[in-house]
Amino acid sequence: MTMNMTSLLHIPTAFILAPLLLGIINRTKAFFAGRKGQPLLQAYYDIAKLLQKSAVYSRTTSWVFRAGPVASLAAVTTALLVVPVGGSAAPFHFSGDLIFLAYLLGVVRFFTVIAALDTGSPFEGMGASREVQFSVLAEPALLLSLAAMSLIGKIPAADSMLFQGFFASLSEIYARLTLAAWSHSGTVLLLAASAIMIVLLTENSRIPVDDPNTHLELTMIHEVMVLDHSGPDFAMILYAAALKLWIFCALLAGVLMPVRSGNFLLDTTTIIAGIFMIAIGIGVIESIMARLRLLRIPQLLSGAGVFALLAIVLVLKK
Numbered sequence: 239m240t241m242n243m244t245s246l247l248h249i250p251t252a253f254i255l256a257p258l259l260l261g262i263i264n265r266t267k268a269f270f271a272g273r274k275g276q277p278l279l280q281a282y283y284d285i286a287k288l289l290q291k292s293a294v295y296s297r298t299t300s301w302v303f304r305a306g307p308v309a310s311l312a313a314v315t316t317a318l319l320v321v322p323v324g325g326s327a328a329p330f331h332f333s334g335d336l337i338f339l340a341y342l343l344g345v346v347r348f349f350t351v352i353a354a355l356d357t358g359s360p361f362e363g364m365g366a367s368r369e370v371q372f373s374v375l376a377e378p379a380l381l382l383s384l385a386a387m388s389l390i391g392k393i394p395a396a397d398s399m400l401f402q403g404f405f406a407s408l409s410e411i412y413a414r415l416t417l418a419a420w421s422h423s424g425t426v427l428l429l430a431a432s433a434i435m436i437v438l439l440t441e442n443s444r445i446p447v448d449d450p451n452t453h454l455e456l457t458m459i460h461e462v463m464v465l466d467h468s469g470p471d472f473a474m475i476l477y478a479a480a481l482k483l484w485i486f487c488a489l490l491a492g493v494l495m496p497v498r499s500g501n502f503l504l505d506t507t508t509i510i511a512g513i514f515m516i517a518i519g520i521g522v523i524e525s526i527m528a529r530l531r532l533l534r535i536p537q538l539l540s541g542a543g544v545f546a547l548l549a550i551v552l553v554l555k556k
Contacts, residue, residue: 248326260280270525288476314346320342321488379539383431390553430493433545440538445524
């Protein structure tokens with residue numbers, strides 16, 4: 239394991255700007271609806287207000303419920319350390335860190351789910367079951383798409399090439415993603431980016447998979463799992479969700495805007511601009527699409543997996 243001190247600047251940048259993504263999405267949706275919308279900094283106001291309140295705990299909950307938000311925020315913060323931004327290596331990078339990233343995101347989901355189950359609420363249990371069901375299809379799609387990108391530029395001389403792809407470093411993968419890579423592997427990158435985009439919408443509970451603004455318990459997924467959280471606990475949940483959205487947007491922006499000039503400031507600024515553009519794109523998707531029926535979501539995620547597998551096949555056939 240190695241540590242990159244320069245790219246450590248990405249960590250405070252993410253801490254500061256991540257909640258802004260939620261404001262960009264909401265303002266984009268308001269623009270399409272012909273409304274003024276919430277302030278761009280509304281997420282910051284909400285988090286600050288929640289931190290000033292006290293948490294309320296049900297008598298049926300245990301320490302698991304209280305540990306859920308803390309553990310989720312700690313896991314997503316750790317995940318930030320292995321995500322490369324702007325062509326620079328991640329603060330911590332090692333062989334197979336893409337699997338480590340998937341496990342950390344799984345830890346976030348696990349603690350959110352068990353905290354929801356600890357309340358004993360049937361509604362939260364229903365949302366937890368849906369969250370776990372969809373994650374079974376979302377995680378393989380993410381890993382396969384990253385594995386497909388790890389194979390770009392390599393000679394498929396061995397049957398173990400795909401296996402080796404899973405043990406590549408994210409920093410190594412994204413360092414090879416340049417504008418030149420789009421010229422000879424554009425189809426592969428487009429398929430991988432499409433799979434990551436679908437996983438992004440699923441993992442962050444966005445339309446067409448989930449509606450973060452709905453109040454109908456029977457159709458909610460993520461929001462129903464955090465209904466009983468309040469005060470600082472709910473603030474940590476909102477902040478962790480913003481950081482998780484930042485991570486997925488950074489992964490996608492690294493594929494779609496692979497600027498590798500060698501200038502750390504220019505490359506990082508370009509990626510951050512790409513992250514904000516993806517947030518606008520999410521707002522556009524939520525403005526022009528309706529939420530899918532729950533039975534259609536596994537089909538959507540299966541399609542993401544097919545995109546990733548097709549990308550791997552195209553790489554191996556070269």
